[in-house]
Amino acid sequence: MKWIGRFEGYNAGALRKDLISGCIVAIVAIPLGMAFAIASGVKPEYGLYTTIVAGILVSLLGGSKFQIGGPTGAFIPILLAIVMQYGYENLLIAGFMAGIILVLMGVLRLGALIKFIPKPVTIGFTAGIAVTIFSGQIANFLGLRGVERHETFLPSMAELIHRLPSLNVYSILTACICLAALIWVPKKWPKVPGSLVGLLLSTLVAAWLFPGQVATIGSAYGAIPASLPELHIPALTWDLIVKLLPPALVIAMLGAIESLLSAVVADGMTGTKHNSNRELVGQGIANLLTPLFGGIPATGAIARTATNIRNGAVSPMSGIVHGFVVFLILVLFAPYASNIPLASMAPVLMIVAWNMSERKHFAHILKTRTADSIVLVVTFLLTVFTTLTTAVEVGLILAVVLFVKRMSSTLSVNKVLPDPSVKHEKVGAHMVTEQHDCPQVAIYNVEGPLFFGAASVLESSGMGGKADRQQGILLLRMGKVPFMDMTGEANFTVLIQKYRQFGGTVLVSGLQPQPQALLQKTGCYDMIGQEHFFEHTGEAITAALALVNQNQCFGCRQMAFRECGTLCRKSQEQPGGAGLHKPAAQSKSSFPDSAVSVSISVNSGS
Structure with a gap:
């Protein structure tokens, strides 16, 4: 009955608004889904599968009327590290386990606990993730060849310096065309997806002026299939569960934080109030089923949720429409997506990293020169130079110790x-x-x-x-x-x-x-x-x-x-x-x- 209540008073006019908003969000989500998947170390189609399956389930079962679910930039360093350490198949199992954890968190009504994570910790690791995403796209932007992926920041930077002699001028030109469109289009036409225009324009220029001179999705990952993969049940063993429990917990924790933050943003934009525990259950079910179709972990996407609201969404139907539209485009236009240059994808993720960097909040907390400034800097540096797990653990412990010290003096x-x-x-x-x-x-x-x-x-x-x-x-x-x-x-x-x-x-x-x-x-x-x-x-x-x-x-x-x-x-x-x-x-x-x-x-x- 609660699910039906979200559609109370729904009519043809509301459906029309949801159809328009869902189509626009789908167009925005397609390039982002592929870019996030590539940056996470998996094939681009897996990002599209996630956008379709998780997008529909999060809207259908979640606790926010306007939430758009799918792959997000915050997951990139985590998923890349899991793929490099455990492999793609085990990433799917870790995502499946994270889904179970999220469902349990929702059932046990732990949604409110996420609010108690200190802001300096969330801003610190978010800014650190942004730096990791941005630096990870430098190789594709410059068209460097033979670059090996590394789990940590310093070896990755050393690898870039070592491969600098192999830079490709055509890749740089392609990336600059896409970057210019990403910056200019939103200023000129705010409702036109800049990422889609940038990808189309740079792809056409590369194919027309210097064909075969830049690496494409097709040359790097093969052609994108024009359908969803067959349902695949992961083979779980107790030893595998124990081994993958730490990464699954990290995925679940970050997914919970990201989805609830997105839901709070949606509440602020619409004047509504989400159900945090139901949102966790919806996110959990989405992450349970998405790996069965080859999709990577998903969560609430703040930018796409905001786009959904700005374009007149009325109910969760807009998110459901967004998922079906992405599926339709996958079936009809998948072969053409294989021609998109990797250099065109790099600026898309660089802009995402810039937008999620929390630079204003980061600078504000830093200027206060308080104990929170220390927590912020420590969490940020550990996120960049070690792992997100270490950063969050140390950040939370440090925040608790400093809090106890401050409270003891009161x-x-x-x-x-x-x-x-x-x-x-x-x-x-x-x-x-x-x-x-x-x-x-x-x-x-x-x-x-x-x-x-x-x-x-x-x-x-x-x-x-x-x-x-x-x-x-x-x-x-x-x-x-x-x-x-x-x-x-x-x-x-x-x-x-x-x-x-x-x-x-x-x-x-x-x-x-x-x-x-x-x-x-x-x-x-x-x-x-x-x-x-x-x-x-x-x-x-x-x-x-x-x-x-x-x-x-x-x-x-x-x-x-x-x-x-x-x-x-x-x-x-x-x-x-x-x-x-x-x-x-x-x-x-x-x-x-x-x-x-x-x-x-x-x-x-x-």
């Missing part, structure tokens, strides 16, 4: 007292001095998340030490502790236990729901006692002053609280001037409930 523990000069007598750390501190009540303001990265701050703060134990009553203001984990709870509980061992009383004000629930589960809440928890600081101060030993108030000159004058007089009125340890008058504290706020600077870590 936890502050300060001893405070009321400030009579401030409205509502809000508490402040500046009020506590050697000459101004209550001998019986210690008030501490705890502010920030109490988790494993910051739990040691409780120990280093000196709270609950010998001086506090002599005071006898410890009041903890916890209104600005939004979160507590088990490590934080353990340190907190140890503090309370040590304080209570010396006969002290602990009061807590403003405890938030999450820390309260955790303390109740661990038993610390009951150990402190429900009667010692207060919603507001004013109420907690009233309770604390009711517990003080009035005998000690006699002669005290600290005057930490407004009630101190009253307590001193009461102690003098006791027989012999020595009061017993009994509660002071239960008059309402002069510190109102609004005394929960505190003026304490918190280091943001950025």
Whole structure:
């Protein structure tokens, strides 16, 4: 019913718009599909098979009304490395396994987790992939002969330098014609696919002016078949599954990120909202079935999705139409595509790399000169010089470590007292001095998340030490502790236990729901006692002053609280001037409930 709901109110007018948009996207997708396949180290027709099968299934089963699925530039370095290390047949199996992983991610509702990948990591590896794609097309642009493919950047650059004497002037001229069309056509006619014009124009010029002088798809890969291949079920063994699990996980992870980013872009352009878990299931099924027809891994394509929306798409029908149109063109015009020069394909991918480089966002984060800048640069360099897997792993670990460091600095523990000069007598750390501190009540303001990265701050703060134990009553203001984990709870509980061992009383004000629930589960809440928890600081101060030993108030000159004058007089009125340890008058504290706020600077870590 949800699938039908996406076509609610669908009519002939909407179908007409979807047909137009689907045809335009198909024309854009054909050269890109072949170019991505060639750059990934496989035959160009495999990119077309992916465009057809995955394009139809992603639109039919995905969670976005406007998503266009197919091969994308982000996969190029990953797929090329897998082909070189494991071979094309094993690439299909890895893609099949990635499809299973994506389906499981969607079923387990893990779509929202992708949003938690830090932006510096995604921009870093995206920019790194762009550099890899661009540099990988230099050989075809220059028409270099005998170039061997390498998995990493530096050997690839060394190979290019070694083969420079073999450059082909005709290839450079062909590539420049296509590049000029790619740059000029979108400016002159924005709705005309520049890649298609560039390929047609450069192919005609090469065939007419210098036939046989440049390498073509046909000369490098053979003629493109005019039909889909027969269905082929991969032969899976346990050893093969174990061997291909790492590349399958990388394909699934990048496919999930790319598809959900594309869906978010579509939401922003249309004002709609995609279903992230359903999108993962749709992407997974597409990647399960595409390898059965020889297709390479696919994901949501941001540029083609945007093209789909700009040309008036109304529903997923436009993506389905796009897949069938590509199939129709494959059947009718496949032999002619074999004449396209490889030099014409190079500028198409170079422009794709330039557009996906995230150069503006990259420069913006770099200029901030923060910890995020370090994560960005490290992820980028590792993507270029090692592998995407290494880059993402190190980038995420580095981002987590820096995040924990920054969050640990946000936890502050300060001893405070009321400030009579401030409205509502809000508490402040500046009020506590050697000459101004209550001998019986210690008030501490705890502010920030109490988790494993910051739990040691409780120990280093000196709270609950010998001086506090002599005071006898410890009041903890916890209104600005939004979160507590088990490590934080353990340190907190140890503090309370040590304080209570010396006969002290602990009061807590403003405890938030999450820390309260955790303390109740661990038993610390009951150990402190429900009667010692207060919603507001004013109420907690009233309770604390009711517990003080009035005998000690006699002669005290600290005057930490407004009630101190009253307590001193009461102690003098006791027989012999020595009061017993009994509660002071239960008059309402002069510190109102609004005394929960505190003026304490918190280091943001950025």
